[in-house]
Amino acid sequence: MISNFKAIEYNIKKSTIMSLLKNKTLCFISFMVMATAGWSQTTPPATPTICTTPPAGYLPGGAMSVAPPISCVALGGSTLTNVTITNKNDPNRNVFVDNPIFYFDIDNNFNIATATNGVVGVANSVSKQLNIGYHWILMKGEKNGNKYLSCILQENLLTSIPTVTATSCGGNTVTVTIPNAAENQYNRYTIDWGNGTTDIINTSSTVLPQERKKTYSGTPNAIKIQGSYIRNNSPICPSNFVQISPDSDKNTLLHTLEGENNGKEVKLQFAGGVTGAIYDVMAAVDNGSALSNWTKLADGINGVANITGLDPNNKYCFKLRSKNSCGLDVFSLNTLCTVNLQTSVKSSSSVDMKWNLPTEPNSIPTRLNLVKDVEGCTNCLNNIPFSSPITTVYADASLDCSKKYLYQVLYRYANVTFEGTAWPINIRSAQITVDLKSNLTPVKPEYLVSVGFDPNDDTRVRVNIVTDANTSIQNKYTFFRAENDSQVFEKLGERNANVFDDVAISAEIKSYCYKYQIEDKCGVVSELSDPFCTIMLNSKSQGTLNWSPYLIPPDIYTSASPVDYSLEYFDEGFNSFIPLKTTEKLEQSVQDLLDGSVQSQIKFRVMGRQYVDTDLFTNQFINSYSNPFVLQVPPGLFAPSAFTPDGKGPDDSESFKIMGKFVASGSFKIFDRWGATIFEADNLAESWNGTEKNGVKPAPPGTYAYTIQAVSDNGVSFRKTGSVLLLR
Structure with a gap:
């Protein structure tokens, strides 16, 4: 059976x-x-x-x-x-x-x-x-x-497909041999010589091996063979007719090269080999120039060759060699060269990788993948694709130092049609193990940091280190702060999360700069980061706001958009901040808003924002709120320049009455032409009806001086003087 x-x-x-x-x-x-x-x-x-x-x-x-x-x-x-x-x-x-x-x-x-x-x-x-x-x-x-x-x-x-050999040593005679091989189980073989003639071999009467010859008048034609079983004297289960070529044309195709054992070994797979035939695996060191000094390193048999004893620091190229029936060398149709992956541990959470583009095939790959795995993990395999197949570097900066990582580079090239079948050409580097604990070197962290006053609580500054979710829970963070232009950073505290809320904020207007330090799971403490500072908002002149620039250290990002600033004011009616102006400048006049304000003071803040690209994020939005800054709206006093107390109206012309804006309290006095006080009031709600000091006799028409003493809604005392014309 x-x-x-x-x-x-x-x-x-x-x-x-x-x-x-x-x-x-x-x-x-x-x-x-x-x-x-x-x-x-x-x-x-x-x-x-x-x-x-x-x-x-x-x-x-x-x-x-x-x-x-x-x-x-x-x-x-x-x-x-x-x-x-x-x-x-x-x-x-x-x-x-x-x-x-x-x-x-x-x-x-x-x-x-x-x-x-x-x-x-x-x-x-x-x-x-x-x-x-x-x-x-x-x-x-x-x-x-x-x-x-x-x-x-x-x-x-x-x-199955019959195993057949064909030989022709430059003449017009072709010899086809069907060996007594395990796969040759057919009862009948039909040889189509390509010139209209066929030979039929029945193994029930003629046992294998069998040999048939055909002499052509010219160049030998394409030869095909078919095997079929005989049941009840009828042929069944025939194979497809398969074209065969004489040894002088017969060849092999290398379709897979895979590095093994950290680059000390290579496994080759090839098509077209004769079952049981041994092929010489020829190798040459790939030094980037013309390949020479080919040396046999191993044997290939049944489509597979394993090469050992390689120098992992070298790159190699391989091809197959065999002899045809005429004793001539026959080489594989193609040559494949290795890809060497090199890794460099940069920190206990990052590794840099680089590799070479194989010298052969001498064409652009159709696909490049970096396979990443974790030692001992059954579901951690990650196939990282690249948009450009000629990329030769990669940085992996989100690693766990308690794990060992496995990396392998995979190149795929365009299919090669060989005997009617399209074969994908694959080259894989050896799998490299990366142990992050092998090089625990402290480095300066380069994460993006969002620093700014909390938009919902302007009594604290929030520092948020923008990392991926996995990294943020693996580290311990220490935060430091300096005020204004000081370069002395004092420790604020430690957190097991990547967010710190600084509540030790002064009531004075200050700029706060922060640095951080990371201790990872392996106990490696980083250097201090670059500083990240808040935006300081103040006013250098009446009716104008000024603020410091929002700056992100240039080592943090690979590209960044311009910073724009959104100036906002607090509307007491809506109980929220309202955008006033967006600008790229560092100052803005708000006098028009002050002049038309119905509030005695207005609170402002600035939000700086931009988009940046980092190693972790693309087009990442980052923003920062400044400290709140309050501008006092100047109080206003409005006194008439003249009035006529004749009882004929209108009412506002019958007396000297002072109107105030943002005035909490006040008093005023009226003086005659000799400086004598003829009227005074302790409340600005009172008015002078144009009488003399006794309050009965009408004062003569003319110009009278006045002084007003008042306190604003903000508790500021001020004085105003002027004159009013009394008309009769």
Whole structure:
């Protein structure tokens, strides 16, 4: 039997195998095996004794059908065939058994009395997946108090590709040899010489190996061969016609190169090799110039070659060498060169990597991936793609120093068509292990930091280190602060999170600058970071606001947009900040807002904002709020320049009455032309009706001086003087 048929490497190019895989996976032949006549190289097993001589208590009888009786299984697909057995009426005994039970792969050791692997039929039928080879199937059942059994044979044939060699040493005669190889199980081989003639070899009468020759009048034509099985004197399960070339043209294709053992070994895979044939693996050190000094380093067999003893600091190129039947060197169609991945631990959370673009193939790769994994982790594999396939550097800065990381570079090149099949060309570097604890060097942290007054609580400054979520919970952070232009940074405190709220804020207008230090899980303490400062908002002249620039240290980002500033004021009616002006300048006049204000003071703040690109983030929005700054709105006093107390109205012209804006309290006095006080009031709500000091006699018309003493809503005392014309 060939139930355990093993797939092998073939002399015919692997490209041919792959082309077959694109065709049908299974093809079924719709007739039953009825006799053993015509079997050739593969002999069916003898009929089990139980099938011809039923044990006591059983009668021969019952019948079944099998679909398919013979299955053609294409190489490369599943080797299992779904076979359906159906209980049928036995026309010879007119018996259709009840309660059928089916047993598969029975032989002379089968004991129906003790067998426990029977499959009960459902609706008189059962399906089972059977492997390559022969399968005797037994069915037992009952009818009218009698027990019956019957047997049937089913076969699954592997449609493989014949192993064939062809030789021609420069002449017009081609010799085709079919060796006695394990994969050559066909009963018939048909050679199409390409000139209208064919040779048929029946292995039932002529055992392998077999040799056939053809002499052409000119250049030999394309030669093809097909294998087929013979069942019941008919050909079945034929292979595709496969084109073969004489040794003078026959070649191999390297399609996969993979570095192993940290670059000390290389595994090559190739197509087109003859099964069992040994190929020389030729190697040359790749120094970037013309390849020379090729040396045999290993043997390749059955499509695989393993090269050991390499210097991991060197780059190598490889090709295959073989001899044709004429004794001439035949080299592989292509050369493949290694990619060497080098790593440099920069800190306990980051590693830099660089690698070379392989010298061969001498073309641009179609795809580049960096495979990242974690030692001992079952679901940490990460395939990092690159938009540019010629990238040769990468920095990984979000690592956990308690873990060991595994990296490997993968290049894929355009498919190479070889014997009708498109083969992808793959080159992989050796997998490199990175242990971050091997180089615990303190470095200056370069994370982006958001520093600014809390927009919802302007009595504190929030410092937020912008990291990825995984990094933020792995470290301990120490925060430092300096005020105004001081370069002395004093420690504020430590946190296990990347956010610090500074509540020790002075009521005075100050600028605050912050630095931070990181201690990672491995206990490595970084250097102090660059400073990050708040925006300081103040006023250098009446009605104008000024602020310090919002600056991010240039080492933190790779690119940044211009900073723009949004000036906001607090509206007591809405109980919120309202945007007033957006500008890129560092000052802004607010006099118009002060002049029209209905508030005695206005609180302002500035938000600086920009977009930056860092190693971790692209187009990251970052902003900072300044300290709040309050501008006092000057109080206003409004006194009439003249009035006429004649009782004719209007009311506001009948007396001297002072109106105030943002004035809490006040008093005023009226003086005659000699400086004598003729009227005074302790409340600005009072008014002078134009009488003399006794309050009865009308004062003569003329100009009278006044002084006003007042206190603003903000508690500021001020004085105003002037004169008013009394008209009669």
